[in-house]
Amino acid sequence: MPYKARFLSLLAGGMLLATTAACGSGAAQTAAAPGGAAGDKPTVVAAFYPLQWLTEQIAGQDVTVQTLTAPGVEPHDLELTPQQVAGVGGATMTVYIKGLQPAVDEAVEQNAADKGFDAAAAVQTLPATAEEEAEGGEAAHEHEVSYDPHLWLDPSRFAGVATKLSERLAEADPAHAQDYKERTAKTVAALGALDQEFTKGLATCSTRSIVTAHEAFGYLANRYKLKQVGISIDPEAEPSPARIAEVAKVAKAEKVTTIFTEALVSTKVAEVLATEVGAKTAVLDPMESQPSGGDYLSAMRGNLTTLRTALGCTA
Numbered sequence: 241m242p243y244k245a246r247f248l249s250l251l252a253g254g255m256l257l258a259t260t261a262a263c264g265s266g267a268a269q270t271a272a273a274p275g276g277a278a279g280d281k282p283t284v285v286a287a288f289y290p291l292q293w294l295t296e297q298i299a300g301q302d303v304t305v306q307t308l309t310a311p312g313v314e315p316h317d318l319e320l321t322p323q324q325v326a327g328v329g330g331a332t333m334t335v336y337i338k339g340l341q342p343a344v345d346e347a348v349e350q351n352a353a354d355k356g357f358d359a360a361a362a363v364q365t366l367p368a369t370a371e372e373e374a375e376g377g378e379a380a381h382e383h384e385v386s387y388d389p390h391l392w393l394d395p396s397r398f399a400g401v402a403t404k405l406s407e408r409l410a411e412a413d414p415a416h417a418q419d420y421k422e423r424t425a426k427t428v429a430a431l432g433a434l435d436q437e438f439t440k441g442l443a444t445c446s447t448r449s450i451v452t453a454h455e456a457f458g459y460l461a462n463r464y465k466l467k468q469v470g471i472s473i474d475p476e477a478e479p480s481p482a483r484i485a486e487v488a489k490v491a492k493a494e495k496v497t498t499i500f501t502e503a504l505v506s507t508k509v510a511e512v513l514a515t516e517v518g519a520k521t522a523v524l525d526p527m528e529s530q531p532s533g534g535d536y537l538s539a540m541r542g543n544l545t546t547l548r549t550a551l552g553c554t555a
């Protein structure tokens with residue numbers, strides 16, 4: 241875009257934002273504003289819910305946290321409004337996971353290259369899932385990275401992100417460095433306790449295979465020694481009949497009792513599959529959007545309860 245046109249689009253974004261703010265509704269929270277609107281506080285833009293939660297835990301009242309992905313919106317194919325793109329440019333920092341949301345990757349690269357915090361760069365990532373590799377074309381194109389981006393579903397890794405994020409916040413806002421450090425210690429402890437609950441809760445189970453709507457649970461499976469079979473690798477794409485037949489075969493062989501669905505993905509395919517293999521369906525939340533009630537910790541505990549029932553775990 242020529243400079244002038246780009247300037248005008250930024251300006252239009254600003255005007256739209258001013259209109260939204262004047263309405264005084266909660267919608268302003270999701271329309272990331274160019275910095276300054278919230279006084280002297282740094283503004284951090286979080287790409288989607290788990291990163292928003294983590295940032296809020298660490299930032300407390302010292303930062304204005306905004307979110308690009310509104311509750312109930314599937315984040316993978318998120319498109320950003322011009323004012324959200326401007327908001328990324330104006331923010332102190334943007335917390336995102338490179339490879340999960342191409343629109344956010346692009347906004348950071350083009351407008352805030354030195355102010356992006358890529359959570360995937362903060363921890364050791366796992367390779368992209370087997371299905372992603374096998375599908376090649378579309379999946380590879382969508383993610384454009386060779387690792388699995390769903391790292392927040394392993395609380396121990398997520399604690400690693402917290403520590404690195406806290407350091408970056410302290411660099412950006414040294415006056416509150418000690419506050420960030422203290423809140424991070426609490427957050428890391430809470431994530432550690434959650435990790436312990438998962439380790440104990442999933443230690444002894446009658447099956448360790450989980451059939452999921454899309455392959456979001458690779459990190460959780462890796463951490464707690466489960467085997468994930470994703471029906472679809474792309475939450476928006478319908479799996480082929482051949483893929484469904486293949487998953488049904490695995491589900492029967494592994495004595496799977498439950499086919500997991502997600503709130504933001506159609507349950508139709510999972511229901512067909514469940515009927516075919518004589519299983520039930522249950523919701524396992526990949527937390528790609530804000531849980532309808534509670535927060536990251538309570539939704540993860542809900543997932544643990546669901547998993548323990550489905551996998552027949554004792555103790």
Ligand SMILES: [Zn+2]
Nearest residue numbers: 316390456528
């Ligand atoms: Zn996903």
